[in-house]
Structures are given as C-alpha cells and as structure tokens.
Amino acid sequence: MIEPPAYLLLSAILFGIGVVGVVARRNILIILMSVEVMLNGVNVAFVAVGSYLGDATGGIFAFMVMTVAAAEAAVGLALLIALYRIRETIDITELKVLKW
C-alpha cells in the first residue's frame, strides 16, 4: 500500500502544475483548465487522507469539491462566451479597459 505522504506529494504536484498554469498562461480557457487541475489536486489529498483515516468525510468532500468545480466552470465558460462575443479574443492580456 502506498503511504499517504506519497499521495500528498502527488496532490502537491498537481496543485503546483495548476498554479503555474494559471500564472503563466494567457489563454483564459487554459487558465480555467489549470484551476480545475488545482481542484483535482485537492481532491486527491482529500480522498487519500480520508481512506487512510478510515473516515468517510474525505471522500464526501471530494464530491462536494467536484460539484463546486462544475458550477464554477459553468459560470466561467458563460462569462468567457459573453466576453468573446464582444472582444473576439480570449487572451487575458487583452482585458485592459479597467486600469488603476
């Protein structure tokens, strides 16, 4: 059996990939996907810890996180489409009407 630290390491790596993706990418769609990767990193941690402790909470939380992620994705994509209709771009650096 793989010990929890290994799972935690995996979750940290996933989370880190997500963070780097959000910070480094300019395409809003990819940023959204990176956020999903972050949340999935969290899920790995929840499930691993939950099963290690024999506690159902971890697994339940993972489901809740998925639900929330789905809701966020829905809103995010809707905003993205509305934005694309006006600006015809999904480049984050093009969002510069509001400054200082």
Added chain:
Amino acid sequence: MTPIAMDTGALVRGLYCILPEMVVIGTAILVLLADLLLPEEGKKRLCHLSVAGVAAAILSALWLGPGKIEGFSGMIVHDGMGLFFTLTILAAALLTLMMATGYSEWEGTQKGEFYALILLSTSGMLFMAEGTDLMTVFLGLETLSIPIYCLVGFHRGRMRSLEGAMKYFLLGAFSSGFFLYGIALMYAAAGTTRIPVIASMMRDARLYGNPVFLAGIGLLLVGFAFKVSLVPFHMWTPDAYEGAPTLVTAFMGAAVKAAAFAALLRVVLLTFPAILPAMSGVLWVLAALTMTVGNFSALLQNNMKRMLAYSSIAHAGYILVGLTAGGVAGGQAVLFYVLVYAFMNLGAFGVIMLVAQREDDGYDIDNFAGIGFRYPVLGGLLSLFLVSLAGIPPTAGFVGKFYLFGAAVRSGYVGLAVLGVLNSAVSVYYYLRPVVSMYMAPAPEGIPVPRPPRSAFSFALCASAAAVLLLGVMPASALEFAERSVLSLLM
C-alpha cells in the same frame, strides 16, 4: 452493511438552525417561479417579493435568538456571533434590495435572475457566517461567490462589467483553490475539519509545529486574503468594483466583506491563542500593507466607484487591525465595524447611484460639481457617509475606528494603531474631494439631474443615515451586543 438509521430529530433540529437561510433560498426559488408567471410590466413585484423574503428572514433570525443551536452534527451553529453577522448581512441585503426598486428600472436589471442571484448569494453568506466546519465555510464561500461573479458581469453588453467579472472570477477561482488546498492540508494533519476541534487540538500543542498544518493554515489565510481583498491579494477589487453594476458593488462592499470577515474571525479567534507568535506577525504586516496601499491608491482616483473600491481595501485593513489585536476587545471591534461599514458603504453608493446618470464615466468626481447646493438632501447625505467613512465624530465610523485602534493598543500593538490613525488622517483627504467638488467647485452648465428616488430607495438611504448617526452617538447597545456575541464564541 447495515443501513444508517435516519435520525429525524437531528434533521429537524438542523433545519431549524438554518431557518433564515432556508427562508432566503425559498424566496429565491419563489422569485424565479414568479418571474415566469408575471407579465413584463409587473416585474417590479419581484423586487417587493425579495424584500419581503429578506424581512421574513430577519424576523426568523431574531426568533431563533442568540442562544446556541447546533445543526447537522456540528457543521453549522447558530450562536451569538452567527446572529450578529446574520443580522448584519440580512440588513445589508434588505437595503440593497430596497435600492434595487429604483436601480433596476434605470439600468435594466428588472429581472428575476438578478434578484434570485442576490438572494442566493446572501444565503451563501449566512452559511459562511455560521459555519463551524471548514467545509461548510468553503461551501458558503462558493455559494456566495458564484452568484456574485454573475452579478458583476450582469451588464453583458458593457465591456467593463464583463471584464471586471472575468478578472474577479479568475482570481476568485484561483483563490478558492488555495483555500481548499489549505483545508485539505489541515485535514491531513489534524484528521478533522471542525474548527472548534482543531482549536482544542492546537491548545494541546499537538499540531503546533507540524509543517503540513502550518502550510495549510497559511494557504487558508491566502484564500481569505483574496476574498476580503488584503494587499497584496487585492488586485481584482478595483476592477470588479468599477465594472460591476453599482448596486452590486454596494452589496459586495457591505455584505461579502461581512461574511468573509465572519468566517475569518471564527477561525482566527478560536485558533489564535495557540499560534499567536507565528500568526500575529503575518497579520500585522498584512494589516499595515492593506491600510497603507489602499489609502494611497485611493488618493489617485478620479472615479468615485474606483475610489470607494480602494477605500474598501483600506477598510479591510482597519478591520484586520482589530483581528490582529484579537481577544474579546478585538472581536467586538471587528463586529461593530463590519456593521457600521455596511451602512456607510451602502449609503454612499446609494447616493452616487442616484447622481450618476450612466455607468462608466458618470461616476467621475467632476460630475458631482455643484450637486451640494442644487440638491441639498443628497449632498448632505453623501457628505455624512463620506465623513463617517473618514472616521470623524460624531458619526459611527469614528466610534468603530476608535474601538479597532483601541483594541490594538490594549493588546500592545501600538505601532499598528499609530499607523492606522495616520492612515485614516490621510484618507480624509480623498473622502473630502467629492465634498469639495459638490459644494465648492463652480457648478457646470448642464448639471446632472439626479434620478427621482423611489420611496423604498429614499427609505433605505434615510435608514442608513440614521444608523450611521445613531451608532455614532448612542453606540452602547450595539457594542454590548457585539461583546456578548464574541463572548458566546469564546466560551
């Protein structure tokens, strides 16, 4: 495997505990249903329905009273502090919806989903304020945030609205990731997500020094810092505030801030004594940075909405001073200030909403020239709210700041109190700029004619003004309520 028996009594008790939340959610669903049935010209009934729902929620919260009721096996608790924040948030929602009577007509937000989103967001805030489990707090936070993303971008055709919403959404989702990862790490280290249990474990010093746990609490703090817009996690705030429909901006400043601080206060007050040395330094720096950067950035603004956005960052810094001080005095100061801030912030946005003719450039400070004498009531009200934001007696803003900085001095953070006082002196300059423009600048030819407020709108403004004055002159009972609320949490 035996099926788990359904404990009906516990379920009923749980539902009883979240009665105000249920009333608000129920109203939201009713509003959506009514939206389908009502003809176009009857849509203003939706607003009335929402106001009635929130008023009912306030009554139900009062009916529950300040006694401690636990629900859903301790995931949520209705206690004194929960009641205080519930009432603050519901009052803010009520005033917002009253202002919506007029605003929706002018800005085309007379739609069922607009009100339903406000109500759903309110319910999320209530869950956040009463959650005693990190997971409840997170779910409350998301229930709060997702409708707010939509509300910020509600003006689909306006670039600024969409851009503000997009920026807010991306940073909000990003910060949610941090928040959640913090919870996961704390869960890994402590084996639970109940805030009181974690707090009691920390008193035994079992967790103290566990790097996974410390990383968890750090990430959680980053998540909170994004939500209450502490420097350096504040970049979204001015954009979201400026872009959002003004009514939503007012609601965000008053209610979202209250809810986020409620949860932060619960976490910090309970866990604080154990991790004092590690945390207080971090909070100190955050508070100092937030006040200073917020105030100095606000000095440079020419747009009222943007100026008030930076001012709200500065106010988050002031409130954080109270959190840093900790203890009963600090908690009491935070509670009182959150309440006061809700009123003065809503009031100020309410007035500028009436004066500005259009979104975007209608909010330039120059646009307010000459308003003061032409429309003395509006001018007087806006001056009152700005003076209170600046913290000048005899307004509530002064008493609130006095308590915050007093709590800091009591806990030995003299430097932070000095910095806070100096900061609020700087802030007076930019709060007076609109006042100067209203009363002392020569009025231009085509002075804008403010919209005639609906009676509910006027009532909301007068109620805010009365609250700002009353809490400034007779703050005793509200302060006692705040003190009892904090004590009920710490007992």
Added chain:
Amino acid sequence: MGFIDNHILSLMTFLPVLGAAAILCVPRGKDDVIRWIAAAASFLPLVLSVKLLYAFDRSVAGVNVAGQFQFVEHYSWIPSINVEYFLGADGISMPMLILTALLSFLAVIGSFGIEKKVKGYMALFLLLETGMMGVFASLDFFLFYVFWEVMLLPMYFLIGIWGGPRKEYAAIKFFLYTLAGSVLMLLVLLALYFNTTNPETGGHTFNLLHYMAQSTHNGWLKGFDVRILLFLGLFIGFAIKVPLFPFHTWLPDAHVEAPTAISVILAGVLLKMGTYGLMRISFPIFPDVTRWFAVPMAVIGVINIVYGALCAMAQSDLKKMVAYSSVSHMGFVMLGMAALTPTGMVGGAMQMFSHGLITAMLFFLVGVVYDRAHHRQIDGFGGLGAVVPVYTAFVSFAFFASLGLPGLSGFIAEQMVFLGSFDVFRTIVVIAALGIIFVAAFHLWALQRVFLGPLNPKYAALEEINAREVFCLAPLGIIVMYIGVWPMPVISLMNSSLVHLVDLVKAVI
C-alpha cells in the same frame, strides 16, 4: 427653573444645534426667518452665560478636584468603555464659556449681511457653536475630543464655501493642519486610557480628573520619557490650534479667505482652544513635564510675539496684518503660562479673554471696510478719517487696545504676563518687551496709512459704519474699556483656579 439650573451647561451647548435643526426645517427663500432663528439660538446661551456668571462661586478652584466643579452634569454615555457625559465649569473654563457665548451671538448678528445660502451658513455656524461650547464644558477626554472634531467640519465648510477667492486652498489647509493635531491627540488619548483606571469601578477611564490623579504612577506612564512623548503629542496638537510657531502657517490663509464673522470666531474662540487645552489637560496631567518644558514654551512664546509682529508689519493686506497680530498676541498667552507663576498664569488667561474681544473688534472692523471698498490693501486707502469719522474712532480704539494702551484690557493682560514671568525668564522677557515696540509700530503705521494723509478720491463717498455694525462692536468696546479700568471681576473669576493650577504644577511629586 430646576431643569435649567441642573442642565445649564448642556443647554448652552445644545441649544445652538437645536436652532440649526429648526433652521433646516424652514422652507427655502425665508432668509429673514432663518436669520432670526439663528440669532435667538445664539442669544439664549448668552443669557444663560450671564446666569452662569452670577451663580458661579469664585472661591473654589476646580482644576483637579472633582467636588469643586460647578454646574456638573455627570452621566454614563458609552458604558462598555466607560465614556462619560461629564460637563462642569471652573475658573479656567468660565471666561471661555462667556466669551464663546458673546462672540457667537455677535458673529450671528454680524453675519446678517450674508446673502449667499443663508440656510446652510447659519446651520453650520450654530453647529460650530455647539462644538465650541462642548469643548470648553467637557471634563471627559473622549467627549472633549468628539466636540473638538465636531468643530472641524463646520469650520471647513464655512471657510470653503463662503470664503474669498482662494477658499478651497485655505479650507483644506486649515482642515489638514487641525486634523494632524487631532490625530496626535487621539493617540495620546488612547495611551492615557489604557494606563489609568477609574478607582470606583476598576475599569479604564476617560475622566480627565482621574488622569490628573494617576498620570505618574500607572503602567507606561511611570516612565518619564513616555510622559514627555505624550506631553509633546498633546502640545503639538494644541500648538497647531493656537497657533504657535512653526505651526502657524495655516492661520493667515484661513483668516484672509474666511468671511468676516468666521474670522471673528476663528481668532476670538478657536485659537483659545489651544491654550485652554494646555491649561485644562496638558499642565495638570503632566506637571513634571510641564516644568521640564517651561523654557522651550517661553522661547516659543517670544518667537510668536516678535515674529508675529514683524510679519504683521510686512503685510499689505489689512486682514492679514490683523491675523499676524493674533499670532503675536497668542505669544503673550504662552509666555505667561510658561512662567508657571500665579501672576503669569492669570495674565495669560486674561490675555486669552482680552484678545478674544479685541481681535473680534478688529476683524469686524476690517469686514466693515471690505464690504464697502471690496479690497483690504492698506496702501489703497488714505485719509479716510475725514470721510468716516465714527468708523475711524472705532478703528483707533481697537488698534490702541490691541497695541496695549493703558486703560484698556490688553494692557492689563500684557503687564500681568510681564510681571509674572520677569523673575523666571529675564532675558526672554526683555526680548518680548522689545517685541511690543514692533506691535505698536505696525498698528500705528497702518492707522496712519489708512486714515491720515491726503484723501484717496476713490473713497470720498465711502459709507459710514451702520447701526448693525455698531451693535456688534459697542459691547466689545465697552467690556474692553471696563476691564481695562477695573479688571477684578475677570481676575477673581479665574484666580483661585489658576493659583491652584500653578500649585499643582509646581508641587514636586
């Protein structure tokens, strides 16, 4: 009459703001109604102040003895932090309360000529009067601070809206200077609060009398360096208001831009709050630091006297000259107080009262000529004495009172200051006495340029001073003359308190 007797200070404080509320209810366009309501709302405190004067027991001191304060009103206001609604009067505050009531009423009468936005003007003015009365009546530091700040905004608006051409600049400068002072005061307030306790309840307190009893042996206050820091914080806060060199630069701007009646109040009452604050708060709470800081205070006082006079001499604007003469005169107050002798202290307080009356006359008189000629350039007139003899007589009277002619109140006050401080700081006093020469010089020179010499033909038809203006000036002139001849009523009013204050400061702990 029981209610009036028991709440006389509250009534004096809050009647004006009630008047302001009444004014806000008057419909637009009824400017005369508004003026008369304002006059009534400021006349009633004046009546009450006369009553106060007769009921006041001159034999007891007050200062730090709770039982000796008179007309006391003591209630709990914000119980959770022990803020008290604590009003009371003693020999330090009595002259100031009377002065405030008198000048406020006269200033309202003097403002009858204001045509622009009368409603807002009068309402703000009455709010200002409430703030001033409250500052002089309160014995709780929190309450004092609240009233102190309440004054700030009306003043800002009164200068900024009804002022002269550079009004915004002057208003914001006044506001920021005063606010900086308030900020320092607030910090000292917090420090005192957390290091003192109310012996009856054991909680922290804002009661000034408790501060005076405990200021050297509680918490941080044990350290002399901490007390120095707190004293200096308060001192700067009050010095900005006085204004003492080098914090005086807001004053000329504010005075020049403010409308006449507001200049009267600014110079007549607001400047006194600084020195009053030192007497009421700084000296009795930090007696040892006061002794330690006495020489610097005297030096600052003398700088004020000489520098103010020299600046006044250099002015071409009559109002600016009068403003700088205030700087000079407030230096005498500071010098007398710094001597820490009974004579010096009484002289300083006397100068506060006397300067309040004289400077009010001066500003009224400058206003009179400005209303007619629409400028105030000293060199722009000439030979007015022949055209407006009554006005000339008034101005000469006021100028002579201001430069300290024997027989008028300014002379008594200045002589007492010199007598009281000569033994303590000989060199400094000699320099100050030389400063008097400059004071006399700029007054006489201005008098000569405006009223004597060949008549400027532009003003051959200048209107004589009218009845309303005489009504504002005559009472002041009569009191100035009366005190100049027979100062005992005023001296006995404050003597026992100030002697007690000096004993308190001198007593080595």
